[in-house]
Amino acid sequence: MEIRAFRGWRYAVSGGDVSPFIAPPYDVLTAADKAELLARSERNIVAVDLPHVPPKEQGPEAEYAAAGRLLERWKASGVLAQDAAAALYVYEQAFEWQGGAYARRAMLCGVRATELGRDVIGHEHVFPGPLADRLRLTEHTRMQLSPIFGFYDDPGGRVAEMLAAATGGPTVAHGELRGVAERLWMVTAPAAIAAVAAALRDVQVFIADGHHRYTTARNYAAAAAARESVGPDHEANFVMFALVARDDPGLLILPTHRIFSSLHPDGSVEALAAASSEFDWRKCRGGPDVTTEYVEGLLAEAGPRAIALVSGTSATVWLVRLARPEAMQQAAPEQIEEWRQLPPAILHRLIIDRALRPWVVGQLGVEYTPQTRQVLDACRSGRAQLGACLPPIAIGSVQAVARRGASMPHKSTYFYPKLATGMVLKPLE
Secondary structure, three states: OOEEOEOOEEEOOHHHEOOOOOEOOHHHOOHHHHHHHHHHOOOOOHHHHOOOOOOOOOOOHHHHHHHHHHHHHHHHHOOEEEOOOOEEEEEEEEEEEOOEEEEEEEEEEEEEOOOOOOOEEOOOOOOHHHHHHHHHHHHHHOEEOOOEEEEEOOOOOHHHHHHHHHOOOOOOEEEEEOOEEEEEEEEOOHHHHHHHHHHHOOOOEEEEEOHHHHHHHHHHHHHHHHHOOOOOOOHHHEEEEEEEEOOOOOOEEEEOEEEEEEEOOOOOHHHHHHHOOOEEEEEOOOHHHOOHHHHHHHHHHHOOOOEEEEEOOOOEEEEEEEOOOHHHHHHOOOOOHHHHOOHHHHHHHHHHHHHOHHHEEEEEEEEEEOOHHHHHHHHHHOOOOEEEEOOOOOHHHHHHHHHOOOOOOOOOEEEEOOOOEOOOEEEOO
């Protein structure tokens, strides 16, 4: 891939504490989340990044125009200031997960936008509604507001060493967002920038999160080239990425569990088991003894393609394992073998689309969460009639599916924590 430094726009705050101004990515936020963030500061980046809620489709033109005008006011009044020199930005997130302490280090830079499958590899479908929303916002702001999360192979650790050396200097920004400590450094020395670019020249980047934003960036660049003189080195041709080495110890992939509602009250896991002969079904524990640790322990012992189904208010757990792999070949002949081995694919093709379908009343209600506790709570409270807990997908499986040009099932992975929006903004002109 081809990377380059850029002159970012950042919040100009005394002491560099940007906690009141940063936000999670737009696509995980609700209207209530937006209100909560704006209560911290009316200058929170969400005021610009999320003009239309929910961002699943294009909103009124006036909302995007207002976001663009607000961003211009912030730039003109000094709320935001542009760095004097082009830089690579070292971005570290320190956090805790299940009792362990982690730190994940990324590099914010521009990556030349190319067709997916060459230098940049994707693994998710994109949808027209979110693409239209992001494109209108980009056209009015002329800014990339949040980075795309990408990971890459750094087997010798060369880039990691360069970034580690940069963190010995002073931070230019720091903050806290939902329990995650955010820190930022700048690398401006031309020799260091050139060395990092050379190390990554023959390396591919895999999109972990941000497929809609990447496609939007390419669409924006194509439209700009069509209506004005935009050369190959124009900023519009470079997309802001947060690049993380695949072997970074803080690169956590959590599973995305499912919580189901709108099921007929006569439905049961026993009925599912009777209708799904492709699986081995084992009834495990139920009641108050079912804990997050218990469910996750079951999945860890059972292997990478097991599923734990949680039923009813008793929160009884069933461990489900595919007994006949050929069933997935029959159910998904159009997919590659790596895709057919993914637990979300097995769950949806053989259980949800087949065995569960007769019990659905109207439209199946599905919620997604990386938290096993939320699945158990939803079942115990009666808010959900069925939960499905999945094991995490290995990063090698993500790469294997992506390299074959296939798309992962919807909501297969959850890279934790999410990147913050607002640490650095990348101009497109």
